[in-house]
Amino acid sequence: MEYQDINAAAITQWIAEGWEWGRPVDHETYERALAGEWDIVLTPTRPVPHEWFPDLRGRHVLGLAAGGGQQMPILTALGARCTVLDYTPAQLDADRMVAEREHYIIDVVRADMSKPLPFDDGSFDLIVHPVANCYIEEVLPLWRECFRVLRPGGRLMAGLDNGFNYAFGDDEERVVNHLPFNPLKNPDQMAQLDRVNDGVQFSHTLDEQIRGQIQAGFRIVDLYEDTNGAGRLHELGIPTFWATLAQKPE
Template structure:
């Protein structure tokens, strides 16, 4: 099946149903950002540390798989030159809505996070990539493309889930029972029993994938990044597992420019 198209349409429906990650920021938050008081999320609850950001005025920022009218508008209000890239048309419409409402300059581009061919090399100074790569089957192209489109010495800040979230039987988990049923890497398509997958597809819910931490973290390093920041987060106590372990994490990665002539000397 065409997972890219399926998840695009599934996230359009998430917008229609009011998923929390599709709700645009308020005018008040935009006003505060314009006044210098702001924060954004990469993970469910913990704001990104202030020292993870360079000076944003005039900075070329790519909000990668980050539609929904949340991160992009805040960064634009601070003075960044923001491009929001997302696979969902309706998620991008949320950013357009906030831009028009609050007179912000935001460019929106629709596409799949594993393919940034629409952008030339070194197009951005900062990439903001909140939890979203759980909706692609292979995360490694995401890191490679992010590295390519970043300016030398550019920064990538990313959020992603702990693969532990994907090893439990979901129906039992909803009852508060931790029944280990799946291995990592995980795929809704390949891992779920046929009857559960059928229910998910009939409900048109997004398809998820659980990536190894090696792919999430070493994948960035192999792409050329140096990991210079890290923190963990959870769902602010809303999930059963929150009482036992943090289920999300975020990384700050810096692009390392290598002088090939020097290396060959």
């Protein structure tokens, strides 16, 4: 079995157990967005600054590995024409459910983001990519694909795991792993994930995550840090995530 399929199976189980990133927005949240009261997140706690967004009316937005019915309904309420790509069918089902409930159209695509994206060059004005590339081994090819499918001047908003979580044990009390965390190359790390049904996950460096966007052709416009939102690292104020706003040159 490919590791991407292992991850889809793990995420499906997490959703059945109440995983927060698999719970779609309710009707009231959608109605508030229609009225101009909204936020979305790319990382656990900090909302994306509203100034990061262009006027979304009529804009083509790709939710990249963004299934779950959380970001796309909000952006649709703001006037965007949304496509959501994910590899876990249950996550895509959540977006279908919200679209049917709220009577809007969304394009739903099941695809593996570690492969070339199934879209023409210059298809989108904005890509919204919540934390998810921790589930793929190589991220530079993904950044290059994002650059390709964006129109000139298009924006990429990405939530990124900075790797700290993979260095610590589950109790976040001590460092137990060297980095990079790559279970395909380290059987002990794979065993750690298997014990708790955490799929197959990978740490990525600043070089891969941020420099990689620059290498793909993007200009970094803004960024911020975030914590886990709970647990010892959060209590100590240790950032474990980044979010970046990047732009494809005109």
